[in-house]
Amino acid sequence: MGDRLTLPSWTTLAKLDDEALPLLSTALLIARDEYPGLDVDLYDTLVQSHVEHLRTEVDAIALWPLKMAAVNRHLFDELGYAGNHDEYYDPRNSYLNEVFERRLGNPISLAMVQMEVARRLGIPLDGVSFPGHFLVRLPVDDGLLVMDPFNGGRPLGVDELRERARPHLGGELPDDRALLQILDPAPHRAILVRMLRNLHGVYADDEQWDRAARSADRILRLMPDQPEALRDRGLAYLHLEHRHGARQDLSRYLQLHPQARDAASIREQLVELSPDRSRMH
Incomplete structure (x- = not known):
């Protein structure tokens, strides 16, 4: 048995360097606001079971993209994690315990599951705060493999990435340099803040002002x-x-x-x- 996963404290998060800010446990801390009885160890154990199922297969594969293909096949095809296209703005899509239970999420929560499993297998998968939908990226010999966790981890080509970015850049197609900047790895703090922004937006639209206030307050605990x-x-x-x-x-x-x-x-x-x-x- 490994060490038990402990949740950080809201009072200490602002002081942590980005590298020291734990992604999975802070996301579960966010979920505990809504689900006070949440069992952290249950979800840590679940992630580890995904990892152990994959370890032998992934270790036997030499190339990063093929390792990642095995991870995606297990998570999205075999276990059934999927983007919630029908109820995109359901707040449960942002709470990781619900994502683990229902196997449904939004781009950022599914990326967190994908990243946590991949990183425990030694695969250097990063998040990307892409405009519109959150993505993930993996360094490969000739550049980057960019994938869409909301759509089964599907790889995205350069032309599609440019087209996806265009509406957020005043209709302009980004050149190579601009696209690479957009594809920079997202810091952990930025990922967690984006998750909380999503929650704030959902709750404000629904006029659930107590939850909207809480979501904004949690952002301020991360970024005073x-x-x-x-x-x-x-x-x-x-x-x-x-x-x-x-x-x-x-x-x-x-x-x-x-x-x-x-x-x-x-x-x-x-x-x-x-x-x-x-x-x-």
Whole structure:
């Protein structure tokens, strides 16, 4: 038996260097907010069972792309992990315990499963914060193998990657240098923040302001003073009538980001929230 997986503490995450920030256990920490009884060891053991099933086969293969093909075949074809195309915005797609249980996820949660299994097998798989859908990348002799975890780990060619990036670049096709920049490995912190942003967006759209506030708060535990998260938590607090917290967060947002596109509307909110204003009513 290996060491038991322990969850980090929200109070220490901001101090950790990116390399020291554990991806799987922090993702399970995010899930524990919604599922307080979550059994961490159960999911760690499940990942390890995927790894042990693959180890002999993968160790016997010499080339990285073929090792990765074996991992993808097991995860997506045999075990049935899949992108939830029908209910893309279901919050369960972002909670790893649910992804493990239902074998359904969104691009970033499926990438986390893929990365965790691959890395335990010694395969240097990284995430890519690609615009639109999150992807994964593997270094190969002549460049990079880029794959789409939301669609069974399918490899993506250069032309398709350019086309996928185009709508997010004002309609321009990225040249080789721009595309390589987009395909840089995503730091662990950025991956976890993107997962929490997805959750915030789902909950805000559904007007579940307590969960929206919590998701933004968790981003701030990873990245204190992240401007958009301060704004998002402040606006959620406003809906929850936590006026003091809203005033603090929105003021700090404007202090950090005075030229923000929504600065004028945030200032209007702050006028409404001013103590003098509340006494006038």
